[in-house]
Amino acid sequence: MDWFAAPHALLSHLPVATGLLLPWALLAAQRPGRGIRAWWTVSRYLGWLGLGGLLLSLLSGFFSLPGLGLVPAQRVSLRLLGGAGPESLLLRHVLLGSCSLLLGGAALWAMNRPRKEHQSLGLLALVLGLLWSVLLVLTGDRGHGLAHLQKRTAAPPVPAAVPVPTAPTVRVPTTARDPEAQAPLRALDYAALQPVHPDPVKSLAHGGRWIRAWVSPEAAAAYRAGGTLPLGTLVVLSSQEDRWGRPGPEVGPLYALEIQAAGPSLTFYWPRVPAERRREVAGADRAYWRGGDTQLEACRTCHAAGPADPAKRSRWRPARRND
Ligand code: HEC
Incomplete structure (x- = not known):
């Protein structure tokens, strides 16, 4: 069933192409006279192709319906037809598709009626065929709308749920004991810390992203000097993806380091991983690693002692424009 449902987007190009091509063949087949049979054949060929594809x-x-999660929860009523929601879009798509099957049958019947050698394909075939073509294109258009809506709604709901750092109480009770179970609240509040970099610097160690470091105010001097960080220090790297050698508009992950009594603790938080970067996080669309997470092992090659070697810090800023 999966195999059969997957090619829906592919197969639906056949009827849509028919909707675009058939009108021209039908119009051409309207001229009575010798040699018109060739256009009958073109129209009939397109008709059969369109109906088969449909x-x-x-x-x-x-078959792809169950996987879409779009089947309306309420009873299907005609009132739904006028709506703007995904269910209404789906209903219109399905109705248009079903009507075009009926009309396609009628159009194909009209196109295949016996004609005399010199006759045109007939007005009935033209009218039914044109109506059918309109329906086919409309159905395809609704399907296109639906597919793109799917893509939009398929994005993980995480960004909307990024918690307000000062209000961990809105979380469900199971997280009450661990307010950071869903997201690193203190790291997300990084802008309240002291910035180390006035401009982003390109950090090859962190995926070639442009980073800015933010440090707890009381530890800022120690961090800048590369000295030992006092207990409770929080250092966060905010990051932006690179675009054409400069900081781009896309935000990257947050990297955090906290000096706890039990030792330094690293956190990596990337609430929405763009599809083209999922390779970096084993295909996940969201990454939140902290504490003893094994996925932080790669970080520990440079952060074995917690803070990275200050001598290895990046200094590569984008050139400033003075105009
Ligand atoms: C190749 C070595 C390397 C790896 C791997 C690496 N880092 Fe870093 N990290 C650095 C360097 C160097 C700095 C200093 C800032 C800069 O120049 O990028 C740094 C800075 C940091 C800081 C700011 C505190 C500090 O140490 O200066 C945090 C937090 C951090 N990294 C987290 C991580 C996390 C989480 C990972 C894994 C996803 C990671 N890093 C992987 C080298 C590395």
Whole structure:
């Protein structure tokens, strides 16, 4: 069933292409006279192709329904038809598709009626065929709208749920004992710390991103000097993805280091990993590693003692424009 449902987007190109091509063949087939048979054949060929493609698309679409999670929760009523929600879009798509199957059958019947050698394909075939083409294109258009809506809503809901650092109480009770179970609240509040870098610096150690470090005010001097950090110090690297050698608009992960009584503790938080970067985090669309997480092992090659070697700090800033 999976195999069959997957090619819906692919198969639906057949009926849509028919909707775009058929009108021209039907119009050309309206001229009575010798040699018109060739256009009959083109129209009939397109008609059969369109109907076959439509059948396959309807079947594959039907099988892909459960995976879409779009089947309306409420009873399907005609009032839903006018709505703007995804269920209404789906209903319109399905209705248009089903109507075009009926109309396609009628159009194909009209196109295949026996004609005399010199006759045109007939006005009935033209009218039904044109109506069918309109329906096919409309169905495809609704499907396109639906697919893109799917993509939009498929984004993980995490960004909206980024917690307000000062209000950990809104979280569900299970996290009450550990307010940072879902997100590193204190690291997310990094802008309350003292910035070390006035401009972002390019850090090859952290995926070539542009970073800025933020340190607890009481430890700022020690951090700048590369000395030992006092207990309770929090250092956060905010990051931006590189675009064309400069800091781009896309935010990258947060890196945090906290000096706890039990030793330094690293945190890596990337609430929404863009699809093209998931390779870096074993395919996940969200990464939140902290404490003893084994995925932090790679970080420990440079952060074995907690803070990285101050001599290795990045200094590569984008050139300033003075105009
Ligand atoms: C190749 C070595 C290297 C690796 C791997 C690395 N870092 Fe760093 N890290 C550094 C360096 C160097 C700095 C200093 C800032 C800079 O220049 O990038 C730093 C800075 C930091 C800081 C600010 C505190 C400090 O040590 O200066 C944090 C927090 C941090 N890294 C977290 C991480 C995390 C989390 C990972 C793993 C996802 C990681 N780092 C992987 C080298 C590394």
